[in-house]
Amino acid sequence: MHCACRVSRSLNTESQPLITVTPRGLYCPPGDFYIDPWQPVQTALITHAHGDHLRHGSARYIVARPGEGIARQRLGSGHAVMAVDYGAALALGGVRVSLHPAGHILGSAQVRIEHEGRVWVVSGDYKRQPDPTCAPFQPLECDVFVSEATFALPVYRWPPTSQVIAEIAQWWQANRERGIASVLFCYALGKAQRVLAELQAFADEPIYLHGSVTTCTETYRRAGIKLRPTLTVTSERKKDYRGALIIAPPGASGTPWMRRFGEHSSAFCSGWMRVRGDRRRRGYDRGFVLSDHADWPALLETCRATRARRVLLTHGHSDALARYLNEQGIEAAALETAYGAED
Amino acid sequence: MRAFASLYEELDTTTSTNLKLAAMVRYFRAAPPADAAWAAYILSGRRLKRFIGPTTLFEWLIEASALPRWLIEEAVSSVGDLAETIALLIAPEDVASEDVPLATWVNKRLLTLRDADESRQKAEIVGWWRSLP
Numbered sequence: 505m506h507c508a509c510r511v512s513r514s515l516n517t518e519s520q521p522l523i524t525v526t527p528r529g530l531y532c533p534p535g536d537f538y539i540d541p542w543q544p545v546q547t548a549l550i551t552h553a554h555g556d557h558l559r560h561g562s563a564r565y566i567v568a569r570p571g572e573g574i575a576r577q578r579l580g581s582g583h584a585v586m587a588v589d590y591g592a593a594l595a596l597g598g599v600r601v602s603l604h605p606a607g608h609i610l611g612s613a614q615v616r617i618e619h620e621g622r623v624w625v626v627s628g629d630y631k632r633q634p635d636p637t638c639a640p641f642q643p644l645e646c647d648v649f650v651s652e653a654t655f656a657l658p659v660y661r662w663p664p665t666s667q668v669i670a671e672i673a674q675w676w677q678a679n680r681e682r683g684i685a686s687v688l689f690c691y692a693l694g695k696a697q698r699v700l701a702e703l704q705a706f707a708d709e710p711i712y713l714h715g716s717v718t719t720c721t722e723t724y725r726r727a728g729i730k731l732r733p734t735l736t737v738t739s740e741r742k743k744d745y746r747g748a749l750i751i752a753p754p755g756a757s758g759t760p761w762m763r764r765f766g767e768h769s770s771a772f773c774s775g776w777m778r779v780r781g782d783r784r785r786r787g788y789d790r791g792f793v794l795s796d797h798a799d800w801p802a803l804l805e806t807c808r809a810t811r812a813r814r815v816l817l818t819h820g821h822s823d824a825l826a827r828y829l830n831e832q833g834i835e836a837a838a839l840e841t842a843y844g845a846e847d
Numbered sequence: 848m849r850a851f852a853s854l855y856e857e858l859d860t861t862t863s864t865n866l867k868l869a870a871m872v873r874y875f876r877a878a879p880p881a882d883a884a885w886a887a888y889i890l891s892g893r894r895l896k897r898f899i900g901p902t903t904l905f906e907w908l909i910e911a912s913a914l915p916r917w918l919i920e921e922a923v924s925s926v927g928d929l930a931e932t933i934a935l936l937i938a939p940e941d942v943a944s945e946d947v948p949l950a951t952w953v954n955k956r957l958l959t960l961r962d963a964d965e966s967r968q969k970a971e972i973v974g975w976w977r978s979l980p
Contacts, residue, residue, distance in 0.1 A: 658914055659922050659935035769861070778935065780859070781927045789861050824921050831915065 522599070522617045522624040523650060523816075525839050530626065530650070534619050535599035538562075539626050542842040547596065549603075551628025552612035553578045554693060556844040566594070568603040570639065571611015573723045574693065590639065606630040607641035608796050609694030610724055616644055625810060626650040629819075631795065632802040633665055636701040637694075637729050641806075649812035653838075654797045654845055655775050656817070656825035662775065662799045665702065668792050672699070673706040675771060675790055680747040685768040689788070691846060692753040693720040694796055695773055699751065700731040710735045712745065714752035714761075737764070757786075775799070775847045795847050807834060819843050850878060851886055851949045881950035895953070898961045899968060901929050911973050912936045933976060943978040 524531050529541030537547040544561030551557055553574040558565075565585045567575045572587035579585065588594055590613070594601045603613035608629040615626040625646040632641055672688065679686040690696040696717045703711065710733040713721060718736045725731060737743075737750060745765045754772065756762065775795025776782045783791035798806060807815050807829060815836040817826050822838035829836035857870040871890075875883050905923075909916050914936070926932045947956070960968050 657922050657925055658912070658918065659926055659932060661935075661938070769863075779926050780931055787862065789863070821921075821925075824918060828915070828918060 520619075522619055522622065522648070523626060525841065530839075530841070532596075532599065532617055535597040535601060535617065537566075537596050537601075539615050540628070540843070549601070549615050550575060550613075551606065551615065551626065552608055552694075554609070554629070554691075554846065556842070556846070557628065566603075568605075568611050568613040570727060571609075571613070573727050574609075574611055574720070577719065577723050578693075604642050604644055605639035607632065607635060607638060610638045610697070610727060610729060612638060614642075614644060616646070622647050624648045624650065625812075627652055627806075629654070629797055630806070631798050632806065633662060633795075635665075635698050635796070637697050637724060637731075643806060643809035645811050647812060648814045648816065649807060649810040650816045650818065650839070651803065651807060651825075652797065652819045652843075653803065653817040653822045653825045654820035654847065655795065655799055656803055656821035658800045660775060660778055660795075660799045661801060662778075662795055663793055665794065668794045669699075669702045669705070672771070672773075672792055673703065675769065675792075676749045679769045683746050685745040685747070685765040686749045687762070687765060687768050687770045688749060688751050688792075689754045689757055689770065689772045690717075690751055691774075691796075692716045695794065695847075696751050696753075697721055697724045697729065697731060698796070699773060699794070700734065701729065704730070704732050708733065712737050712748055712750040714750070714756055716753050717751050754786075757788075797847055804829075804832075807836075820845050848949045848952050849946045850874060851882065851889075854886070879948065879950070882948050885949050885953050895957065899972070903965075904929060904933065904972075907969055907973055908933055908936065911976060937976045939980055940977050942980045 520534060522532055524533060528538060528543040528545055530539040537549055538545045539549045540551050540557040541548050541562060542559060546563045548562040548565050550565055550567045553571055558575060558578055560579060565575060565583060567585060567587055569587040569589050572585060575585050588603055590605055591602055599617050599619040602616045604616055606612040606614045606628050608631055612628060614628055617624045623646040625644045627650060629652050630641050634640065676686045690699055697720065700711060700721065713734050713736050715736055721731060721734060750765065769789045771790035771792055772786060772788045773792045773794045775793060775797055777791025778793045803825060813835065815829055815834055816839050817836060818839050818841040826836040826838045854870055854874040858867050861867060878886060909919055912919065922936065923929055923932045960971060
């Protein structure tokens with residue numbers, strides 16, 4: 505933890521940090537706004553619509569335009585949502601703010617803050633692998649880079665997406681030959697749609713979705729994202745799911761909802777599946793290493809690409825990445841935040 | 848050893864006892880007797896007497912991965928298993944194309960290392976880390 509102490513001192517001596525951690529979340533004092541606050545605030549800039557980043561109760565939300573539909577759907581009615589184009593400058597308080605693609609899910613954004621000649625960038629969650637459902641991450645030069653560090657250990661290196669998608673297709677095919685259903689657990693927002701888009705190359709029969717996945721999938725379709733045909737798993741009909749592929753959120757695993765599929769093979773799509781113990785503990789048959797976060801090499805490459813003088817880290821293995829970057833000559837420290845580690 | 852490796856993978860990627868049984872039947876029907884004997888030995892949980900300890904493997908891993916000791920310690924503690932951490936940290940550079948039978952691996956490669964000096968043990972083992980898929 506020596507690195508964290510060292511940098512927090514230098515944080516304190518800096519005339520005016522553009523981002524500080526407050527009990528309500530990441531706050532920009534000169535702009536008087538929060539980024540992904542975990543408590544209600546006046547103005548919330550949102551990096552993306554996952555539950556640990558987009559929370560109810562704030563007076564005003566600012567999101568990147570491609571993510572507007574998802575943000576409105578997740579917040580429900582009665583919330584003021586303002587959409588801005590990627591790259592468009594906004595004046596908030598005394599600062600110039602813009603949102604830039606983060607490549608995490610549809611509409612995910614990095615927040616670039618410029619004030620009196622200094623630039624800070626908050627990455628939000630991001631990945632560097634191509635994803636047909638969202639705009640690719642764009643490295644931004646800055647003085648201070650606030651990066652996520654969910655998978656910041658060198659054991660996390662992602663295989664090429666095409667290889668993982670081929671493994672999923674083979675697993676589905678093998679289960680079909682055995683006459684059983686394949687249940688693929690994915691986060692309902694983002695990962696599920698990425699898989700649906702990537703699977704377009706394999707056959708064209710419909711894939712079945714859990715209701716919560718359908719809701720997000722329809723929002724993606726309304727935003728113009730091309731996905732495989734889908735059907736929703738319903739309770740009314742006595743349907744035969746043998747040979748079918750079903751996409752469901754991890755929360756559905758082990759619930760009575762699963763009974764309708766009879767004998768089936770289960771799998772989970774996540775960066776956490778890189779480690780065997782994580783897969784075995786969760787009791788899935790298969791784990792597919794498909795993540796919407798940056799892996800270790802991508803985190804290092806991105807921190808260097810921003811040419812930041814200082815890197816501040818949120819989520820997961822922040823301390824390890826901070827210490828490693830310090831040893832590599834890049835000043836870095838971990839920030840205490842309330843974001844989760846879902847993938 | 849590829850047939851045994853894929854058997855192991857099949858056993859590891861299903862929670863169904865029937866599928867595990869079917870995979871083992873398939874393997875043992877096809878495997879040459881010497882390989883089948885070693886496969887039964889390994890799958891029943893028996894082990895060769897250890898002649899290279901985890902501390903030594905850890906030191907070799909530091910050298911082979913070119914990562915700091917503290918970071919590898921964090922990785923091992925997060926993964927929970929040294930052998931798996933090695934597999935995750937050392938990406939095979941040049942995957943060996945020859946398929947050496949399981950019995951040859953144990954009898955001719957592993958067991959002959961028992962009396963070798965440490966530099967040869969290290970060269971062989973780190974070489975396998977880099978060439979096994």
